[in-house]
Amino acid sequence: MASSSTATPSRRSVFDAAYIRSEFSAAGISAHFIPLIWKYVLQNPWCGDLCGVPSLPATAYALLQQKFRPTTSTLTTAADSKDRTTTKLLIRLQNGESVEAVIMRYDTTLGKYDGKPRSGGVRSTLCVSSQVGCKMGCRFCATGTMGFKSNLSSGEIVEQLVHASRYSQIRNVVFMGMGEPMNNYNALVEAIGVFTGSPFQLSPKRITVSTVGIVHAINKFHNDLPHVNLAVSLHAPDQDIRCQIMPAARAFPLEKLMNALQSYQNKSNQTIFIEYIMLDGVNDQEEHAHQLGKLLETFKAVVNLIPFNPIGSSSNFKTSSDQNVKKFQKVIRGIYNIRTTVRQQMGQDIAGACGQLVVSLPDERSTGGATLLSDIEDFRI
Template sequence: MASSSSPPPPLRSVFDAAYIRGEFAAAGISSHFIPLIWKYVLQNPRSGDLDAVPSLPAAAYALLRQKFRPTTSTLTTAAESKDRTTTKLLIRLKNGESVEAVIMRYDTRLGKYDGKPRPGGVRSTLCVSSQVGCKMGCRFCATGTMGFKSNLSSGEIVEQLVHASRYSQIRNVVFMGMGEPLNNYNALVEAIQVLTGPPFQLSPKRITVSTVGIIHSINKFNNDLPHVNLAVSLHAPDQDIRCHIMPAARAFPLGKLMDALQSYQNESKRTIFIEYIMLDGVNDQEQHAHQLGKLLETFKAVVNLIPFNPIGSSSTFKTSSDQNVKKFQKVLRGIYSIRTTVRQQMGQDIAGACGQLVVSLPDERSGGGATLLSDIEDIRI
């Protein structure tokens, strides 16, 4: 009678940091070798062979063959905008689901600083996803229409940067793609710890995490991720409007959220970035600007006004007029002295703009390729 042995567990990503460190420790192999493996995969993203990693102990090669793959996700499609400033990546995960990441290229010399041309040159920001879908259900956000499907592992989050590195040298990372990062907190922290160590060596000051306001996670954010930027998707200056456009806000009352942000700022001494999507007739009137100004007047904050991108013809919201956006900005700047910017729209021809990141994959048996409907709820640099 044949034995019914269970199949071996699926191979894990070498970028699942806690898992690979645990396996190396159990095998008596120094964790100092792990960044060498990451460096090799980063520099050879198309190689599927971990035996080619140089200078490891023999026991490490045996362990890698038995339990790990260089990456568990695959890059399915890369769509580039006509002006070549934006590249949207469709990435298939090992569970068969897909997420999107977006590379945005900025030429810092095109702006002015103190009336003089800015130094520097082209730099790239990567917008990454933390979940497939999202539980938050924001009514203006395409990802919210998907519902929640699954969390990404820390390795799957890091792998988005590995895939993107084939196209650009990434300088900044923003967690503003699909999902609510603070609802996948442990994987988020682990991924950022990998990204700020060797071989990636990203500065934590060049990493921004955007949240709708998960209070219990904000309370531990500075302790776990010091020097990382926090962006809050506020989108309304009072609780009623917030609940209307962001149903999850009922669980995070505005007063308690602002208290948590004040405690965070007192502890971290860092500027808080406020994301505010401009919805015609909903939250874009002058009185709303005054309400927002009063709400933020005790904070060191930067407000980023985001032009709304309608999600298909069925959207119940409309884009604010340029005139209303300018009036809103003028109130915040002129009366409340709050630094206020207006989001630069990028990648709209490839559905890579704000509020449009949702993955739609047709039935592959029909012979159709992947269709990108897309959805990034927020992008900030």
């Protein structure tokens, strides 16, 4: 006997943009109604169905009831850091798996930009996941311990923003959560298209996609996502060290990666953000800083040095000392004139810091999270 899930296909997220446009087109319904539906769900996060959406054609209501749900994911828990700057969301997907998204709040009045006091107040950045688990297997990242389980649909990516909007008005989005975004490329592009359209209206300049260096995806990134920021998890200045700490680097040799980044920058003229996790005795010596400086001296880049966050007693890595981080930064800045920052750590008390993202099921207690560069808007050059 067939199971109910086999007999009755699951309804799709109303935020699966390509699917709902296709279904509306086939039914002869104008696509201009779709942003109105999204706006209704955003403003009515606990709506059980889509019958309350105003001013739709009768055929649209029937189609929505038959094939779509307002959201297919459920917000299971929301944990706040002690200083309340970080909120970690555990989200259960329709297939029973879970992912995490992290809201980070920045008070702009406490900092300066370009040497001048900043106006404004608190603004929020959302770190989203693109996959359940990850294929890349980076040895310093807890997500890699999960292995790869599944890609998120574009709707499941967008729903993380919908859930987060209950807690904060999101201004920036970074794809730095679970998974390698470039390995879920079509859903990535589609989700960002929703983020930048009505009703979300995020600026593409306030969206950042982080990758370990998927060369073929970088080659088409600018054409598909113009003005969106590209961040590269480099983490080492030579191929041997990269392969030791990032097994996936074997498939993307450093020379080919740098050629792809140079081509991308020639076409886009955009700053590239370089993420570099500081591992004691592995990649944090002055010689490594000189290697990195020489590697990047022809680029318009910002290097973000990331203090390593412990991912459990089994980790073989230790955090670089503050002294080594400062020496490293001094070389990159002072000798190679490359803008270099040290990542502001947020959410460590709720395991919401960089590299700690992992979900433990079936008990649904999360032991991980994610984080961002300091504040992406501070990196405008």
